[in-house]
Amino acid sequence: TQLLEQSPQFLSIQEGENLTVYCNSSSVFSSLQWYRQEPGEGPVLLVTVVTGGEVKKLKRLTFQFGDARKDSSLHITAAQPGDTGLYLCAGVKGYQKVTFGTGTKLQVIP
Amino acid sequence: NAGVTQTPKFQVLKTGQSMTLQCAQDMNHEYMSWYRQDPGMGLRLIHYSVGAGITDQGEVPNGYNVSRSTTEDFPLRLLSAAPSQTSVYFCASSNRDRGYEQYFGPGTRLTVT
Numbered sequence: 001t002q003l004l005e006q007s008p009q010f011l012s013i014q015e016g017e018n019l020t021v022y023c024n025s026s027s028v029f030s031s032l033q034w035y036r037q038e039p040g041e042g043p044v045l046l047v048t049v050v051t052g053g054e055v056k057k058l059k060r061l062t063f064q065f066g067d068a069r070k071d072s073s074l075h076i077t078a079a080q081p082g083d084t085g086l087y088l089c090a091g092v093k094g095y096q097k098v099t100f101g102t103g104t105k106l107q108v109i110p
Numbered sequence: 111n112a113g114v115t116q117t118p119k120f121q122v123l124k125t126g127q128s129m130t131l132q133c134a135q136d137m138n139h140e141y142m143s144w145y146r147q148d149p150g151m152g153l154r155l156i157h158y159s160v161g162a163g164i165t166d167q168g169e170v171p172n173g174y175n176v177s178r179s180t181t182e183d184f185p186l187r188l189l190s191a192a193p194s195q196t197s198v199y200f201c202a203s204s205n206r207d208r209g210y211e212q213y214f215g216p217g218t219r220l221t222v223t
Contacts, residue, residue, distance in 0.1 A: 009150070031209055042114075042200050042214030043153070050209070088152060092210050100145075100153040 003027050004091055004101035012107040013079055021074045021104045023089035030094050032065055032072045037086040037103075079108045111136050116201050116215035123191040123222045131186040131218050133201030141204045142184040143168070143212070144176065146197040153200065159184055191222045 004025045013019055023032070031050045035043035047056050049065035049072060056063045060083075062075040076083055089101040117132045135142065143158040155168030159178040173195060175187040184203075188195060198219050202212040 004152075006152075033209075033211060035212075040217075042202075042217055043212070044214070045211050048209055048211060090153075090212070098143075098155075098204075098210055098212060102150065102152045 003099045004089060006087075006089060006101040006104050008104060009102065010105050010107075012109065015081060015108055015110050016078050019076050019079060019106070021076075021087055021106075023072045023074075023101050025070050025091060027091065027093070028069050029091035030069070031092045032069070033090040033092065033098075034063055034072070034074055035088045035090065037088060038084075043086075043088055076106075079106075081108045081110050084108050113137065114201055114203055114213050114215035116199075116218050118218060119216065121218060121220050123188070123220065125191060125193060125222060127191050129188050129191070131188075131199055131201075131220075133184045133186065133215060134182050135184075135201075135203040135213070136182065137203060137205075137213065138181060139203035139205045139213070140181075141206070141210065142178065143202045143204075144174070144184070144186045145200045145202065146170065146195075147200060147217075148197050156186065156199075188220075193222045196220060196222045 007022045033048045034046045037043040047063050052067045052069045054065045060077045064073050087104045091099050114135045144156040145153040154170050157176040159165045165176050198217050200217050201215045204210045204212050
């Protein structure tokens with residue numbers, strides 16, 4: 001059973017456009033993590049959000065945790081080709097119970 | 111620090127063969143995990159360990175064994191390879207103090223024919 005659904009699955013956009021990726025669940029998480037994975041490599045942590053309603057910014061990336069701690073979003077402003085990759089959300093329920101989402105594959109075309 | 115290292119990078123097995131995927135970390139992390147990644151499925155947890163001598167099953171444990179004799183090492187054994195085990199395997203380590211943020215190795219791409 002997949003607890004975390006990400007949408008969209010695929011996204012191909014032009015450089016300079018904005019985009020939002022969603023991560024949804026019916027479960028409550030103690031925190032939510034976002035990773036980016038490039039081809040042939042392991043995922044790398046971008047950010048962790050812990051408090052319901054929390055917003056974190058990482059340069060052009062904005063991450064938000066839902067008020068009820070069941071969902072999260074990642075917004076990228078003025079996408080660059082270097083943003084290309086697979087974006088994964090992961091919900092943490094404590095004691096090493098980390099569940100990964102299905103992933104969003106982003107392609108930014110120069 | 112090397113972080114999390116995995117060997118081999120690529121492997122081809124015939125059905126029925128066995129092998130061990132190696133994983134090591136030098137960050138003194140308590141927790142280590144093995145995931146497999148298949149298209150459209152995200153990362154699925156195979157087995158995990160909360161410390162030396164302690165392991166537990168994840169979401170998809172069948173056909174795999176693990177052991178953790180030291181903090182640093184967490185090998186994954188395929189007992190009798192099947193084509194359904196064709197996948198990319200990632201080892202990860204984490205700590206409770208860092209909110210279980212996962213540090214991943216570079217992965218092993220396994221093909222079973």
